[in-house]
Amino acid sequence: MTSTASTAPTRRLTVAQALVRFLAAQYTERDGQRQRLINATWGIFGHGNVAGIGQALLENQHVMPYLQGRNEQAMVHAAVGYARQSNRLRAHAVTTSIGPGATNLVTGAALATVNRLPVLLLPGDTFATRVADPVLQQLEVPYAGDISVNDVLRPVSRYFDRVTRPEALIPAALQAMRVLADPVDTGAVTLALPQDVQAEAFDWPEEFFTERVWQVRRPAPEPGALAEAFHAIRAARRPLIIAGGGVHHSEAEEALKALVDATGIPVASTQAGKGSLRHDHPADLGGVGHTGTEIADDLARTADLIIGVGTRYTDFTTASGTLFAEPDVRFLNLNIAAFDSHKLGALPLVADARMGLEALTEVLRGHRVDETYEAEYRTGKARWERTVDAVYAAEDDSVRPTQTQVLGALDSAVGDQDVVINAAGSLPGDLHKLWRARSPRQYHLEYGYSCMGYEIPAGIGVRLAAPDTPVWSLVGDGTYLMMPTEIVTAVQEGINVNIVLIQNHGYASIGNLAEETGAERFGTAYRYRAEDGTYTGDPLPVDLAANAASLGMAVIRADTVAELRAALAEARASNRPTCVYVETDTRPTAPAPQAWWDVPVAQTATRPAALKAREEYDRHVASRRRHI
Structure with a gap:
C-alpha cells in the first residue's frame, strides 16, 4: 500500500492564532436568525497567555474584539451578563494567565454553570513539554504530574479539555462550541492552554476556519407526554404555573401569555423567571417561594397541580419542601432538560418551553379554570398591589x-x-x-x-x-x-x-438571617469594635x-x-x-417572608436566642414533604 500527502489547503498559524480565527467563524441559529457565537474576548495577560492568546488577539483585532478587564472573576460576570441578555445565543470568551489568574475564574465559572449560561474560559497552563518545571505560579502535586491549578475548573465546567498538542485543538474547539450552543448542556466551558502549545505553529486545514452554524434546537413534546399533560391539566381544579428562567431563554413569553389568556391559569415566577408575564397582567401573581408574594404562596399551598416551566425548583422556590402542601398535589414539568423535568416526581414534558407552551395551548383549546378561582387570585393580586404601593x-x-x-x-x-x-x-x-x-x-x-x-x-x-x-x-x-x-x-x-x-x-441580608436563626447578627455589621470586643461601635x-x-x-x-x-x-x-x-434608613419595611427557608439552627446551645430559634426551626421542619 502506498500513501500520498494530503493536497487539502492549509494555513500555518500558532495554536492561539488558530483558535482566535476559529472562534470568529462560529455562529448560532434559532428560528432562522443567525448570530455570531463568540463576539469578543475579555483578557488580563500574564506569562501564561500574553505571548500566545495575547499576541493572537493583537494580530486579529479585526475579527475578534478585545475587552480589557481588571479582575478575572469580574470578566466572567460581564460575559455572563452579556449571554443572559442575549438569550444564550451569543457569548464572550475570557482569557487569563496561569496561577491566580486562572483560579480567579472559578467563582465566575460556577455562577455561569449554575445559571446555565454560556461562557468560554481560556486559562493559560504550565508547559505541556515540562521543559521548564516548575514554572512561576505552578502548583506541584507530588502524586500526579499532569495536574495544574486549572483542574479546579473541572467540577464547575460543563466541558473541560487541556490542549496539549496543536492537533488536539480541533476536536476540543468543536466540542466546546457544541456545549456552548446546546440549551441543555450549556454553562462554563474551559479549554486549558499550556503556554508553550499556545505559541506553537501548525499547518491547519483551511476547513477549520470556515463558517460553522450551530443550530439551537427547539424540541417539541412527545405526543404521549403531551396527552398526559392535557389530562392532568383538565383534571386540576387549582392549577398554578411556575415560570422559571427557561421561559426567557426560549423567548417563550408570548406563548406563555397565550396559554394563560386562553385558560386563566395563574402564573407565579422564580427569580430567574420574573417578567415572564408583565406585572399588570391579571394572572401574574409575582414571585413564589421564600421571597414570594402572599397571593402566589397562598395559591402554591392549595394548588392541586403545579406546572413548572423552565424551572430548577431550588429551595427558595419550594420553601425547602414546605410550600406545596395540598395532600394530593401533582407536578407537571415542562423543561428542555430531562434532569429538571423529572424533579418532584413530576409528569415530565421534555421540550423547548415555547414549543411546549404552544402545544399545550392547542390541545387545551376551550378549557378554562373555574371563574371562582380566577376571582380569588385576582382579588389576592389586587390586595398585594396595595401592599407594594404602601412600602414604596x-x-x-x-x-x-x-x-x-x-x-x-x-x-x-x-x-x-x-x-x-x-x-x-x-x-x-x-x-x-x-x-x-x-x-x-x-x-x-x-x-x-x-x-x-x-x-x-x-x-x-x-x-x-x-x-x-x-x-x-x-x-x-x-x-x-x-x-x-x-x-x-x-x-x-x-x-x-x-x-x-x-x-x-453591613451585610443586611445575613444580619437578618443571623437574627432569625439565633446567631444574633454576629459578624454582620461594618462598625468599630466596642469596649466588649464586639462590632457594635460607631459605623x-x-x-x-x-x-x-x-x-x-x-x-x-x-x-x-x-x-x-x-x-x-x-x-x-x-x-x-x-x-x-x-x-438608607435600615428599619425593615418590606413584607415579611411568606414561606420558610431551611437554614439549620444549632441543635444545642446556651444562648436564649438560639434556643428560641431552634424551637421555631423544629416547627417548620415538621411540615416538610418529599415529593416523589
Missing part, C-alpha cells in the same frame, strides 16, 4: 429613604425596557416580592449562585449586548466592597452603566461615593427621598457611567 410610598420626601422606598423611587424612574440588575444581599428578596417587571429582560437577578460582586460587571455585559438599553446595577455596601474594579472598565470603554449604591453599614468612616468617584464615575449623593428621585432622573439622562449614592 414615602409620607415625607425630606427624610432618609428606606430600602423599599429606594425601589419605589427607581420604579418611577425607569422605562419599560430598562434593565435592573442584582444578585445578593437583602435586595433580591425585596425585588422578588415588590418589583413590577414591565418587559421580559427588565428583571435581571442572578440568584442561582447569588454571587456578591456580580452586579457591576454584569451591567457592563448587558450594556454591551444591548447598547441602547439603560442599565441599573443595584448594590449594597457589602457587595460594592467585594468588586468595584470594573467601574474602571466602564469608564474606559464609555459604557454607560448606572449604579445605585445603597449604604447600610466605619468609609466613603464609598468618594471611592466610586476616584475610579472615574460621575457620583450623585442623595440624602432624602426627594433628592433620590432627582438623582435617579439625572443618572438616567446622563451620557457617562453614573453612581447614585444613598444611605
Whole structure:
C-alpha cells in the first residue's frame, strides 16, 4: 500500500492564532436568525497567555474584539451578563494567565454553570513539554504530574479539555462550541492552554476556519407526554404555573401569555423567571417561594397541580419542601432538560418551553379554570398591589429613604425596557416580592449562585449586548466592597452603566438571617469594635461615593427621598457611567417572608436566642414533604 500527502489547503498559524480565527467563524441559529457565537474576548495577560492568546488577539483585532478587564472573576460576570441578555445565543470568551489568574475564574465559572449560561474560559497552563518545571505560579502535586491549578475548573465546567498538542485543538474547539450552543448542556466551558502549545505553529486545514452554524434546537413534546399533560391539566381544579428562567431563554413569553389568556391559569415566577408575564397582567401573581408574594404562596399551598416551566425548583422556590402542601398535589414539568423535568416526581414534558407552551395551548383549546378561582387570585393580586404601593410610598420626601422606598423611587424612574440588575444581599428578596417587571429582560437577578460582586460587571455585559438599553446595577455596601474594579472598565470603554449604591453599614441580608436563626447578627455589621470586643461601635468612616468617584464615575449623593428621585432622573439622562449614592434608613419595611427557608439552627446551645430559634426551626421542619 502506498500513501500520498494530503493536497487539502492549509494555513500555518500558532495554536492561539488558530483558535482566535476559529472562534470568529462560529455562529448560532434559532428560528432562522443567525448570530455570531463568540463576539469578543475579555483578557488580563500574564506569562501564561500574553505571548500566545495575547499576541493572537493583537494580530486579529479585526475579527475578534478585545475587552480589557481588571479582575478575572469580574470578566466572567460581564460575559455572563452579556449571554443572559442575549438569550444564550451569543457569548464572550475570557482569557487569563496561569496561577491566580486562572483560579480567579472559578467563582465566575460556577455562577455561569449554575445559571446555565454560556461562557468560554481560556486559562493559560504550565508547559505541556515540562521543559521548564516548575514554572512561576505552578502548583506541584507530588502524586500526579499532569495536574495544574486549572483542574479546579473541572467540577464547575460543563466541558473541560487541556490542549496539549496543536492537533488536539480541533476536536476540543468543536466540542466546546457544541456545549456552548446546546440549551441543555450549556454553562462554563474551559479549554486549558499550556503556554508553550499556545505559541506553537501548525499547518491547519483551511476547513477549520470556515463558517460553522450551530443550530439551537427547539424540541417539541412527545405526543404521549403531551396527552398526559392535557389530562392532568383538565383534571386540576387549582392549577398554578411556575415560570422559571427557561421561559426567557426560549423567548417563550408570548406563548406563555397565550396559554394563560386562553385558560386563566395563574402564573407565579422564580427569580430567574420574573417578567415572564408583565406585572399588570391579571394572572401574574409575582414571585413564589421564600421571597414570594402572599397571593402566589397562598395559591402554591392549595394548588392541586403545579406546572413548572423552565424551572430548577431550588429551595427558595419550594420553601425547602414546605410550600406545596395540598395532600394530593401533582407536578407537571415542562423543561428542555430531562434532569429538571423529572424533579418532584413530576409528569415530565421534555421540550423547548415555547414549543411546549404552544402545544399545550392547542390541545387545551376551550378549557378554562373555574371563574371562582380566577376571582380569588385576582382579588389576592389586587390586595398585594396595595401592599407594594404602601412600602414604596414615602409620607415625607425630606427624610432618609428606606430600602423599599429606594425601589419605589427607581420604579418611577425607569422605562419599560430598562434593565435592573442584582444578585445578593437583602435586595433580591425585596425585588422578588415588590418589583413590577414591565418587559421580559427588565428583571435581571442572578440568584442561582447569588454571587456578591456580580452586579457591576454584569451591567457592563448587558450594556454591551444591548447598547441602547439603560442599565441599573443595584448594590449594597457589602457587595460594592467585594468588586468595584470594573467601574474602571466602564469608564474606559464609555459604557454607560448606572449604579445605585445603597449604604447600610453591613451585610443586611445575613444580619437578618443571623437574627432569625439565633446567631444574633454576629459578624454582620461594618462598625468599630466596642469596649466588649464586639462590632457594635460607631459605623466605619468609609466613603464609598468618594471611592466610586476616584475610579472615574460621575457620583450623585442623595440624602432624602426627594433628592433620590432627582438623582435617579439625572443618572438616567446622563451620557457617562453614573453612581447614585444613598444611605438608607435600615428599619425593615418590606413584607415579611411568606414561606420558610431551611437554614439549620444549632441543635444545642446556651444562648436564649438560639434556643428560641431552634424551637421555631423544629416547627417548620415538621411540615416538610418529599415529593416523589
